[in-house]
Amino acid sequence: MSEPLFAPVQEGLTRLRGTLAYDGKDFYGWGIQPDKRTVQATVEHAVATVLRIDPVTVQCAGRTDAGVHARGQVVHFDIPTSTLMEMNDLVYKFNSLLPEDVAFLDLQITTPDFDARFSALARNYSYLIYLYGRNPLLRNHAHRSWLPLNVAAMQEASQRLLGLHDFAAFCRKREGATTIRTLLRFDWAETPDGLIRADVKADAFCYSMVRGLVGAVLEVGEGKRPVEWITEYLEGRARQPEIYAAPALGLTFESVEYPSADQFATRVQETLRVRDLDGTP
């Protein structure tokens, strides 16, 4: 899958920015795939149908894998300004056409230089785990661990991953894509209702990186590896076959952070410059 390049808004079009929530269970992830039910295809279809326009491309802040949920995915797309003038209450109209497992939470006209992906400063994900047994009410939104977990050791290991690193060991390979990222937060805690929750934040994540991070730290939590191992693993920069990515269903894309509107364009240039240096197309 090629990475979309930054595309400024065209003459006669208006750029919209929106927040989406979805239940990832019945989607084959964000990005369009032939003959698969994806979030992107579903949303693009609803937008084009409501506005009676040609297919529109909806760009997101972070493409999610099959089964991953979102509470605060951010998107942008451009629609004919003339169409916009005739419409109001677009959130309601789009949601009326969207199936029950995906919805716009908000929608606004934004500046031409806003880009859901390249203007972003940081992404927040959560990962939810329940222990043993069965949990019929959370089965599609949390991962079941069959082993007891040492949350303190997981927290300690996670802290050693913070900062600017090459996270290649935690990511699936994608030709030409950088794996250098800044991990800004990786905290583990027990929730009041007995679940174990990770909060993970980075400037950006590479392919399958959050699940790789959680999967590796679970090795420590299960007592299979000492805390120190996580640093060796990071520095090895090679994904080991025995470390599986944690299952998608425990993962939720929570939110995206952006600079103030006057910084959108600057941030896009910064993002593109950094990726150029890394060899990202």
Place this chain on the structure above:
Amino acid sequence: MSEPLFAPVQEGLTRLRGTLAYDGKDFYGWGIQPDKRTVQATVEHAVATVLRIDPVTVQCAGRTDAGVHARGQVVHFDIPTSTLMEMNDLVYKFNSLLPEDVAFLDLQITTPDFDARFSALARNYSYLIYLYGRNPLLRNHAHRSWLPLNVAAMQEASQRLLGLHDFAAFCRKREGATTIRTLLRFDWAETPDGLIRADVKADAFCYSMVRGLVGAVLEVGEGKRPVEWITEYLEGRARQPEIYAAPALGLTFESVEYPSADQFATRVQETLRVRDLDGTP
């Protein structure tokens, strides 16, 4: 549907007590109905299959309607003591045969005089509401309100319903069944993640009572009726057609409270005596 009578354990059988959780979305409620997927039929089938015995009757603490969830439904059933001797890890074995949306959380041998329904001192339910828009991640576990809700007014109205009353106005009629109950708790609060939650506790609930209570209090929360109206409505003892029961999907059966084991039999006698006085068969 006739109410099951208290049945003490037979010679050669051992009584088990278990806790069940289920996602009510794809069940037609608890009680067996011809050609419908119900929790009771599903659980009874798994138990009989694992133990290779004739159909067994599983009694629950509170029969839930179609769509209602459970985090802590309590059940009892009797199995041949000889079968029990050969088996261990029954939770695991039953759950292996149960579909993903229902599971035993625990299971223990209990005393012959324990009755999931008649020994119970109190039942706890929760009701979850989100406001406006759409919520793909909670759509099957919370009710969407299209109107803003005055939580303080809802709390005030709910407090006026506490105590021993005839709750006929809030219940669906069931021939010969009493509607006199003691409402022990009915609290509303906003959760940290912006939802509105009711916690409801009574000695027992009659048919559709929690949903009737929530539906009536929502009339106050939406500003359609003053707080005082709730008392008139209670005292009218007639369900008004314009007051609908709140939707099932927001309702979760949380837990059941029992006396200590030496009080099981006494509590059963008390329960049966009170219901006799009310004319309950």
